[in-house]
Amino acid sequence: MHALIVLAHPEEKSFNAQLAADAREALTAMGYTVETADLYRDGFDPLEDARHFSSRADNAFFSAMIEQRHASDTGTLPTDVESAIVKLERADLVVFQFPLWWWSVPAILKGWFDRVFAWGRVYSSGKRYPDRGHFKGKRALVSVTTGAPGLAFGPNGRAGDLDLILWPIHFGLAYVGFSVLPHFASFEVVKGPNTDPDTLRTRLDGYKAGLRAHLGAIETLEPLKFNTTADWDETGRLRPTAPSYSPFIRHVA
Amino acid sequence: MHALIVLAHPEEKSFNAQLAADAREALTAMGYTVETADLYRDGFDPLEDARHFSSRADNAFFSAMIEQRHASDTGTLPTDVESAIVKLERADLVVFQFPLWWWSVPAILKGWFDRVFAWGRVYSSGKRYPDRGHFKGKRALVSVTTGAPGLAFGPNGRAGDLDLILWPIHFGLAYVGFSVLPHFASFEVVKGPNTDPDTLRTRLDGYKAGLRAHLGAIETLEPLKFNTTADWDETGRLRPTAPSYSPFIRHVA
Numbered sequence: 001m002h003a004l005i006v007l008a009h010p011e012e013k014s015f016n017a018q019l020a021a022d023a024r025e026a027l028t029a030m031g032y033t034v035e036t037a038d039l040y041r042d043g044f045d046p047l048e049d050a051r052h053f054s055s056r057a058d059n060a061f062f063s064a065m066i067e068q069r070h071a072s073d074t075g076t077l078p079t080d081v082e083s084a085i086v087k088l089e090r091a092d093l094v095v096f097q098f099p100l101w102w103w104s105v106p107a108i109l110k111g112w113f114d115r116v117f118a119w120g121r122v123y124s125s126g127k128r129y130p131d132r133g134h135f136k137g138k139r140a141l142v143s144v145t146t147g148a149p150g151l152a153f154g155p156n157g158r159a160g161d162l163d164l165i166l167w168p169i170h171f172g173l174a175y176v177g178f179s180v181l182p183h184f185a186s187f188e189v190v191k192g193p194n195t196d197p198d199t200l201r202t203r204l205d206g207y208k209a210g211l212r213a214h215l216g217a218i219e220t221l222e223p224l225k226f227n228t229t230a231d232w233d234e235t236g237r238l239r240p241t242a243p244s245y246s247p248f249i250r251h252v253a
Numbered sequence: 254m255h256a257l258i259v260l261a262h263p264e265e266k267s268f269n270a271q272l273a274a275d276a277r278e279a280l281t282a283m284g285y286t287v288e289t290a291d292l293y294r295d296g297f298d299p300l301e302d303a304r305h306f307s308s309r310a311d312n313a314f315f316s317a318m319i320e321q322r323h324a325s326d327t328g329t330l331p332t333d334v335e336s337a338i339v340k341l342e343r344a345d346l347v348v349f350q351f352p353l354w355w356w357s358v359p360a361i362l363k364g365w366f367d368r369v370f371a372w373g374r375v376y377s378s379g380k381r382y383p384d385r386g387h388f389k390g391k392r393a394l395v396s397v398t399t400g401a402p403g404l405a406f407g408p409n410g411r412a413g414d415l416d417l418i419l420w421p422i423h424f425g426l427a428y429v430g431f432s433v434l435p436h437f438a439s440f441e442v443v444k445g446p447n448t449d450p451d452t453l454r455t456r457l458d459g460y461k462a463g464l465r466a467h468l469g470a471i472e473t474l475e476p477l478k479f480n481t482t483a484d485w486d487e488t489g490r491l492r493p494t495a496p497s498y499s500p501f502i503r504h505v506a
Contacts, residue, residue, distance in 0.1 A: 010302035011315040046299060046360040049263035062264040064354070065400060065443050101317070102366040103421035104357055107299040111360030147318060149489065156491040158480070160501040165421055168356035171413060190318050227411070236402065238409040247500040248413040 003027045004091035005036045008098040008109035012041065015189050015204055016145055019211055020097045023143070026212040027093070037087060039108045044080065046111020052078040065119045072120025084116040092138055093218065094178070096169075099145045099189075103165050113172060123176050131228040133177020139218060140178035142166060143186075143211055150187035167248050174226040181221045184214040256280045257344035258289045261351040261362035265294065268442050268457055269398055272464055273350045276396070279465040280346070290340060292361045297333065299364020305331040318372045325373025337369040345391055346471065347431070349422075352398045352442075356418050366425060376429050384481040386430020392471060393431035395419060396439070396464055403440035420501050427479040434474045437467040 005023055009016035017038075024034045037044075045052075050062040057070035071077045077085075088094060098105050105113075117123065122134050130136065144166070146153060153162040162185060170180045186207035191200055214221075227249060231242035244250045258276055262269035270291075277287045290297075298305075303315040310323035324330045330338075341347060351358050358366075370376065375387050383389065397419070399406060406415035415438060423433045439460035444453055467474075480502060484495035497503045 010300070010317065013314055014316075040300075040302065046364070047263070047293075048354075048359065049293065061266055063267075063443060064263065064352075099317075101301075102363070102370065102425045104363060106301065107360045107364030107367050110355070110357060110363040111299070113355040114360050117355065152489040154490065155503055155505045157502070158485045158489040158491075160421070160424060161503070164417070164501050168413070168418055168421070172355045190316060232411045236405040236411040237407065238411075244409075248417050249410070250408055250414070252408045 001030075001032045001092045002090055003032045003034045003093040003095065004087050005034065005095045005097060006109070006112070007036060007038045008040070008096075008106045008112075010040050012038075014099075015186070015207075016097050016099055018204075019143060019145070019186065019208065020095075022208050023095055023097065023211060023215060026215045027095075030216065032093070035087065035091075037084065039112060044108060044112060046108045046114070048111065048114045052081070052115070064114070068118040069120040072118055077118060077121060078115070081115050081118060082121075084112070085118070085121060088116075088135060088138075094138065094140045095143060095215075096140065097143045099147075100165070103160065105169060117172070117176055128175050128177070129228050130174050130177060130179065130226055131230075133175065135177040136179075138178055139181055139223070140173045141181040141215075141218070142169060142183040143214075144183060145186045145189045147190040148188065150185070153185070153187065164247070167246060170224055171226065171248070174224070179223040180226070181218060181223055184211050186211070254283075254285045254345045255343055256285045256287045256346040256348065257340050258287065258348045258350060259362070259365070260289055260291045261293070261349075261359045261365075263293050265291075267352075268439070268460075269350050269352055271457075272396060272398070272439065272461065273348075275461050276348055276350065276464060276468060279468045280348075283469065285346070288340065288344075290337065292365060297361060297365060299361045299367070301364065301367045305334070305368070317367070321371040322373040325371055330371060330374060331368070334368050334371060335374075337365070338371070338374060341369075341388060341391075347391065347393045348396060348468075349393065350396045352400075353418070356413065358422060370425070370429055381428050381430070382481050383427050383430060383432065383479055384483075386428065388430040389432075391431055392434055392476070393426045394434040394468075394471070395422060395436040396467075397436060398439045398442045400443040401441065403438070406438070406440065417500070420499060423477055424479065424501070427477070432476045433479070434471060434476055437464050439464070 005020050007020040027034050048064045053067045055076040057066050098109050148159045152159040155161045173180050225245040233239050258273050260273040280287050301317045306320045308329040310319050351362050401412045405412040408414045426433050478498040486492050
């Protein structure tokens with residue numbers, strides 16, 4: 001078994017980096033070979049634009065989707081994108097380690113999604129959703145850190161329900177075929193002006209042990225549920241007989 | 254009245270750029286002065302990291318929040334960030350124009366949020382939410398384009414309910430004090446292999462007229478509802494007496 005850890009944090013000694021290193025150790029102990037894509041250290045360019053495409057479908061007008069499709073068809077995807085896709089293709093498990101910034105991933109990881117999940121090579125209208133996606137059979141797992149405490153991210157918390165905040169990210173992973181495991185969250189990891197260092201250290205150590213335990217359970221963790229191709233009618237709406245797994249895609253009267 | 258249009262699309266002739274130009278014209282005709290922050294053309298750097306901070310709270314460890322706070326306190330925020338904040342401060346209305354990529358904003362706009370909405374200068378625990386946020390009294394409006402058709406983004410659509418997909422973005426704007434107006438969406442704007450050019454042109458012209466009409470109605474559009482400071486108890490959870498406006502922050506049994 002082989003795992004890829006995608007790490008998105010600017011500080012190489014960050015708690016996110018420590019969790020990524022711990023995950024690597026834990027997975028290695030479980031018999032995985034592991035590689036890490038450290039997006040900041042690798043200098044990943046998050047900006048999708050014309051610079052990346054050597055052969056163009058339309059030299060006069062840059063559409064990200066059209067050029068991704070053309071580059072996929074002609075084998076001219078940018079080298080860093082193709083390399084990232086190959087890393088995903090050889091992984092059985094992909095762990096995304098990042099801090100929650102403005103209720104989403106940091107820009108460097110957002111740009112990784114924008115560029116690496118390329119129309120054509122990675123998805124198309126006939127190659128998407130958990131049943132037909134390119135990465136079908138592989139697991140993905142989000143490990144996220146936050147500045148605010150856990151209660152703030154509960155269903156009635158002032159920062160919003162973390163399960164729903166992560167839905168767009170999880171749905172994107174399911175869209176390209178991943179079996180998405182429940183996320184692991186480390187709350188309140190930023191040292192505030194009144195944070196006692198020992199309290200913080202104990203908390204962080206607890207989360208490190210928690211992530212190891214979470215990874216140790218991946219064989220038994222139930223993946224999140226998403227609709228599959230047959231659940232949509234010809235207009236792209238949920239069939240009355242299909243299940244609803246989230247407020248994001250629900251039955252309407 | 255003064256408006257700022259924040260545009261995030263790599264192609265200068267894109268439909269997004271055309272909508273931004275139309276919005277500028279429409280707002281000018283309404284008596285606004287208007288400036289545009291064209292993030293790609295301006296070369297905005299979306300990566301939050303140590304390079305941007307000349308004076309550091311901690312030279313040995315980069316925390317985005319801690320360094321934003323320190324730079325805010327010492328007047329050493331990066332020039333491009335301070336300039337973006339000043340543009341926001343002089344605007345009565347901010348329009349965000351972007352394509353929906355992977356159920357969120359493009360990386361360049363995500364990084365703009367990551368860097369410009371700086372802890373200290375823009376928000377703090379005592380300076381947030383619509384009642385106490387830094388940009389209180391200003392309006393914000395999202396104008397988003399999609400590749401998939403409108404039905405796919407309905408409550409039972411295969412792409413997910415657009416109102417919920419935009420919640421993390423809208424909530425972030427409300428968090429820094431904006432009065433968030435209902436979004437405007439232009440669906441199915443990408444030229445597919447089977448798209449009839451005349452059909453697409455007619456559709457795009459309709460959306461241009463629609464955005465102008467939407468902007469023409471900003472004085473009467475009802476802002477989205479978000480909870481304010483008094484709605485949270487001392488643990489950061491919704492008081493039983495406070496209203497719930499979204500599944501993201503809801504009452505639990």
